[in-house]
Amino acid sequence: MAARGQQKGYFSGGKRENAIQFAKIFLEVLVSPANFPIAKNLTVGFNGVCGRVVSQTFLRLGDLGLNFFQTKSMALLGVDISSSAVKLLQLSRSGGRYRIEHYAVEPLPPNSVVEKNIVAVEPVGEALRRALARSGSKLKLAASAVAGSSVITKVITMPAELDEDALEEQIQVEANQYIPYPIEEVSLDFEVLGPVKDAPGSVNVLIAASRLENVDLRVSALELAGLTAKVIDVEAFAMENACKLIADQLTVPSDAVVAVVDIGATMTTLIVLKNQRTIYSREQVFGGKQLTEEVMRRYGLSYEEAGAAKRQGGLPESYEVEVLEPFKEAMVQQISRLLQFFFAGSEYNKVDQIVLAGGCASIAGVHEMIEEQLGVPSVVANPLANMSLSSRVQAQTLTQDAPALMIACGLALRSFD
DSSP: OOOOOOHHHHTTTTTHHHHHHHHHHHHHSOGGGGOOOOTTTTOOTTTTTSSSESSSSSHHHTTTOOSSSSSSOOOOOEEEESSSEEEEEEEEEEEEEEEEEEEEEEEEOOSEEETTTOOOHHHHHOOOOOOOHHHOOOOOEEEEEOOGGGGEEEEEETTTTHHHHHHHHHHHHHHHHSSSSSSGGGGEEEEEEETTTTTEEEEEEEEEEEHHHHHHHHHHHHTTTTTTTEEEHHHHHHHHHHHHGGGGSSSSSSTTEEEEEEEEEEEEEEEEEETTTEEEEEEEOOOOHHHHHHHHHTTTTHHHHHHHHHHOOOOHHHIIIIIIIIHHHHHHHHHHHOOOOOOOTOOSSSOOOEEEEGGGGGGHHHHHHHHHHHOOOEEEOOOTTTOOOTTTSSSHHHHHHGGGGHHHHHHGGGGGG
């Protein structure tokens, strides 16, 4: 095994230019550090981030073939591991149109994943195994993702005259100042963005890091299901990838400022797109689990019973007014709060449209309430709307699940990079 820092990462195709372009946008629209802003096209956790390895971690994970920047297309199963369920999606493409070959959504035991962090690997692996069997997919290579809050980035300045090896050594020293974990516990990477404006002797360098366990746990869960992790992405950018499939569902121009809000079981993620590229990302704790717990408390149901009752009906008449409507109001407040953080940390003071995704997006009437109270046109995302279906995919079930499949869809699209 090579010594620490000797093996280099790499780019393929046009991914390097995309990464640098996003980082330049990131410099222009600098987000509060509390957001843990994330840079476009980062290979989180195994040092494919921006092209150079400065941690021995890559040597270990690299043996698994985890390459964010793929050199050619390969069939990948999109695997979204959320706090309440695992979601699998396999796509094919013919004549420019996508086809859904296999998909499955399998609930997770409570607290096996907490706020998008895997706490118990075995239950997650077992759920993945069940989902894989139910989906009928035979793929063995997977694309999964870590949450944006798991990724820490920082743009620093370095002397322009440093050669590659000297820069690498200096980055390892400098990184200790910006990463709140022992350096041996993180995967770290960097990319030179270009010269500093008005300072020709310096260059801007983007460093990015994620704790090893964030990736290791996902890799282990996939392995328990007989899957090999080929790509580890960032959830926010998997969503961005899927957003190109809903362009015809929007009522604003392609250069508009669009807020995509994914409200899952325990976490809500906001990404803001400008010219269909992410300029902002933030997560906060809020999700459908709060509604489930209120149903449990009010009606004396177990967690599984409450979840089923939400989806299938059968709750008392008081549910709509006393439980569901207050939750919908809380959703609107959370979205408003997220947008205020965006406005405070950027040059923008409005968004042109809101796209709702995640399991909570399917709640009847919620996008109309958001539109009415926030005064912004809103739509529920369906990234699968224009796809054909294989014979084993049930259209009605898929339509219900579609808003919650944004991340899985964005990951499955990595098959066609």
